[in-house]
Amino acid sequence: MLYEQIGEEVRNYIDQLTKPRGSLGRLEELAIEIAKMTGERFPSVTPPGVLVFAADHGIAKEGVSAYPQEVTAQMVLNFVRGGAAINVFSKQIGAIFSVVDVGVAIDIHEERVIAEKVAYGTNNFVDEQAMTKEEAERAVQVGHRQANEMIDQGIRCLIVGEMGIGNTTTASALLAAISGRNVAELVGKGTGIHDEAVHHKRSVIERALLLHKPNPSDPLDLLTKIGGFEIAAMAGAMVAAAERRIPILLDGFICTVAALIAQRLNEQVVHYMIAGHESVEPGHRIALQLLNKEPLVRLHMRLGEGSGAAVAFPIVHMATAMLHMATFASANVSTGSDHHE
Numbered sequence: 001m002l003y004e005q006i007g008e009e010v011r012n013y014i015d016q017l018t019k020p021r022g023s024l025g026r027l028e029e030l031a032i033e034i035a036k037m038t039g040e041r042f043p044s045v046t047p048p049g050v051l052v053f054a055a056d057h058g059i060a061k062e063g064v065s066a067y068p069q070e071v072t073a074q075m076v077l078n079f080v081r082g083g084a085a086i087n088v089f090s091k092q093i094g095a096i097f098s099v100v101d102v103g104v105a106i107d108i109h110e111e112r113v114i115a116e117k118v119a120y121g122t123n124n125f126v127d128e129q130a131m132t133k134e135e136a137e138r139a140v141q142v143g144h145r146q147a148n149e150m151i152d153q154g155i156r157c158l159i160v161g162e163m164g165i166g167n168t169t170t171a172s173a174l175l176a177a178i179s180g181r182n183v184a185e186l187v188g189k190g191t192g193i194h195d196e197a198v199h200h201k202r203s204v205i206e207r208a209l210l211l212h213k214p215n216p217s218d219p220l221d222l223l224t225k226i227g228g229f230e231i232a233a234m235a236g237a238m239v240a241a242a243e244r245r246i247p248i249l250l251d252g253f254i255c256t257v258a259a260l261i262a263q264r265l266n267e268q269v270v271h272y273m274i275a276g277h278e279s280v281e282p283g284h285r286i287a288l289q290l291l292n293k294e295p296l297v298r299l300h301m302r303l304g305e306g307s308g309a310a311v312a313f314p315i316v317h318m319a320t321a322m323l324h325m326a327t328f329a330s331a332n333v334s335t336g337s338d339h340h341e
């Protein structure tokens with residue numbers, strides 16, 4: 001549960017800082033939210049942790065991505081060698097970074113990749129269940145354990161990223177099931193497929209939903225029938241962060257769908273989430289609305305990996321830094337007519 005009392009104290013304290021009341025806008029609300037999450041009057045979000053989960057998707061066989069499946073494994077190697085966007089951004093924000101293989105389709109021979117493979121990719125959910133219930137549970141537990149390990153290392157804010165060719169199809173199927181919205185409204189170009197392929201992607205998802213009829217409020221049923229291993233692990237990681245009162249900075253579309261799964265595992269988790277950015281993927285806005293979250297930035301990004309959250313992190317950091325301003329009393333600045341002690 002949130003520390004409501006501390007939130008109120010911080011709200012009153014912010015009104016004593018040397019600025020016109022409310023003039024730091026959303027930063028003020030962010031500082032209050034983080035105080036409520038952490039129970040600290042002067043919370044810190046540094047260092048942040050970036051935890052990237054990688055997995056493959058059987059649905060990729062349907063030709064729903066602009067890139068071949070082997071890119072998942074290739075990018076995992078790129079992550080440990082420091083060449084991806086998220087590596088560059090993680091360095092900029094001073095993040096602790098890890099990448100976890102929770103279900104990549106091939107063996108990865110690289111000791112810097114955390115090996116937690118549940119299976120060699122999911123099954124193609126257009127004609128069979130994506131995974132077994134036990135696999136879904138295991139993937140959630142991998143995420144939970146990995147987030148706890150990062151928190152033990154001292155991170156004060158968690159960014160959960162993903163890599164998985166085909167996972168915008170999986171995330172779209174999950175969101176359509178959860179929201180009951182039309183697939184056409186939420187399906188997008190993912191890595192950059194053309195319009196005709198978007199139609200095909202839509203019909204693949206519609207077929208899968210008709211076949212499986214997942215229960216929109218049962219996270220394990222959703223994951224088992226139409227999920228992905230990285231999405232399950234991300235949800236587990238979010239649950240762990242909330243349990244440890246660590247703020248979660250959400251990334252793009254896939255991450256936000258994982259957040260909806262996390263919400264169905266434990267509804268308290270939503271109170272620990274901050275929406276980092278709004279992705280170009282059309283379903284992202286819908287997923288954010290379901291969580292009742294307003295993104296911090298809109299930069300026309302659609303990369304994943306945790307990159308949008310990493311870009312938004314400095315804003316969250318600024319919100320906590322703001323609390324170290326002088327007060328009207330300490331700086332001997334006259335208060336305005338609307339100032340209340």
Ligand SMILES: O=C(O)c1ccc[n+]([C@@H]2O[C@H](COP(=O)([O-])O)[C@@H](O)[C@H]2O)c1
Nearest residue numbers: 065164166168190191252253279303304
């Ligand atoms: O985060 C997003 O909003 C986002 C939007 C589009 C694509 N992606 C990334 O692209 C991959 C999935 O795209 P696709 O076309 O293969 O389904 C996966 O690795 C994601 O990290 C991510």
Ligand SMILES: Cc1cc2nc[nH]c2cc1C
Nearest residue numbers: 067071163191303304305
């Ligand atoms: C190159 C590449 C990098 C990515 N990072 C996240 N999803 C991705 C998809 C592709 C294709």
